[in-house]
Amino acid sequence: MRDIAKIQVQEGRLRQDLLDLARFGEVPGRGIMRTALSDADLAARQWFKERMKEAGLEVHEDAAANLIGRMNPVVGPTDGPCIATGSHIDSVAQGGRFDGALGICAGLEALRAIRESGLLILCPLELIVFTDEEGSHFAGTFGSRAMFNLLQEGEMERSRGTGLPTLAQDLNRMGKDVEKISQAARSPSEFRAFLEVHIEQGPVLESMGTPIGIVEGIVHLGRYLIRVEGKTGHAGTTPMHLRDDALVKAAGIITAVNEAVRSAGPEIVGTIGEFQVHPGVINIIPGEVEMALDLRSIKKTTLEAVKNTIQEIVHYTGNARMETILTKGGVRMDPGIMEAIEISCRQRGISFQRMWSGAGHDAMTFPTQNIPTGMIFIPCLAGESHCPDEDIRFEDAAIGAQMLADTMVSMAFKGEK
Ligand SMILES: [Zn+2]
Incomplete structure (x- = not known):
């Protein structure tokens, strides 16, 4: 093993970058408004482009507006496959300061530290800022999917609502020129590995007092629409025994769904977080309810089994049905990279925890191209994310960046004598 002790990330520098970046789109009391390709996002990208150049990276922007900074080896071929890291600069509306921002700032700090170490890395290293990870136009992880030709027909022409801009x-x-979006596509053979540092967006690491999460995979996701029909009627004149109240039936479904998910064990979570009552008037018995169910599990079979149970619950409710809106396959991180991160942690005496990610990330895209992929989580305080209160400890951010730098270097030297 080369002398990784020479690689030293600087917490103060990383902290300053994170605080500077957080000023773009900051609205006092309402968090960060930096949705993809908004004025705030464009200004932040411009700022970050300058930081990448300052760090000595060769920077270019591809046809999908992904920002790519490359550090070529001082000796050896510059066109070989790279080890890449990256995340996103865009936020959700009223989001936090660190979702995505941590990954790109930690990546920048890792590359700076690697350069300053003087170690001769014989393969190119890349830092990528992906466009519209949060899906503020239509679907998420736009930039990374464009990079591998995985966009769906017509998705750039769709928006999240009337009056909102499309990605095109x-x-x-x-x-x-959106006609030239395919120019953003790269061959998987250009990548030796991809790594992403991210805040956990949940409460597990903080509750354990552990600074590093080594992600084993990203969960399977299923989204479903449940529609319950009843009969509207006058709230004053219809006796209770003659009612068919859609909301009362829906309430029974919600409780049963919660029980079904809980009894399936800890490897699945389920949420009904969207709900509409028609006509939604105080003196009319509800005639129809629509609600959206989100199921996530590390095991596809568990997700399917719980979905089938819920389907039966809905079926026996009477005048209710359930349809699938979306399913996304889970992905597994590369065992070799997980082990490399683990070794990096042990070498510096950092405690770690292997865990699954319940949220999607750009790192999901790379395993679909058979590119070995890894993710490093750090704790976020009180598990809060996608909200103005999202917060971290900067010492954890520095540990995350250090583990990223160490792991990138150990992988770059892998196979070398
Ligand atoms: Zn994110």
């Missing part, structure tokens, strides 16, 4: 419109606004 916003890309045009910045001078991109």
Whole structure:
């Protein structure tokens, strides 16, 4: 093993970058408004582009507006496959300061530390800022999917609602030709590995007092629409025994769904977080309810079994049905990379925990191309994310960046004598 002790990330520098970046789109009391390709996002990208250049990276922007900073080896071929890291600069509306931002700032600090170490890395290293991870235009992880030709037909022409811009419109606004989006596509053979540092977005690491989570995989996700029908009627004149109240039936489903998910064990979670009552008037018995169910599990079979149970519950409720809106396959991180991160932790005496990610990330895209992928989580305080209160400890951020740098270097030297 080369002398990794020479690689030393600087917490103060990383902290300053994170605080500087957090000023773009900050609205006092309402968190970060930096949705993809908004003015705040464009300004933040410009700022970050300058930081990448300052760090000595060769920077370019691809047809999907992904920002790519490359550090070529001082000796050896510059066109070989790279070890890449990256995340996103865009936020959800009223989001936090560290979701995505941590990954790109930690990546920048890791590359700076590697350069300053003087170690001769014989393969290119890349730092990528992916466009619209949060899906503020339509679907999420846009930039990483564009990078591997995985966009769905017509998705750039769709928006999240009337009056909201499409990705095509916003890309045009910045001078991109959407007809040429396929130019963003790269061959998987250009990558030796991909690593992403991210806040956990949940409460597990903090509750354990552990600074590093080594992600084993990203969960399977299923989203379903449940529609319950009843009969509207006057709230004053219809006796209770003659009612068919859609909301009362829906309430029974919600309770039963919660029980079904809980009894299936800890490897699945389920949430009904979206709910509409029709006509939604105080003196009319509800005639129809629509609700959306989100199920996530590390095991596809568990997800399927619970979904089938819920389908039966819905079926026996009477005048109710359930349809699938979306399913996304879970992905597994590369065992070799998980082990490399673990070794990096042991070498510096950092405690770690292997865990699953309940949220999606750009790192999901790379395993679909058979590119070995890993993710490093750090704790976020009180498990809060996608909200103004999202917070971290900067010492944890520095540990995350250090583990990223150490792991990138250990992988770059893998196979070398
Ligand atoms: Zn994120």
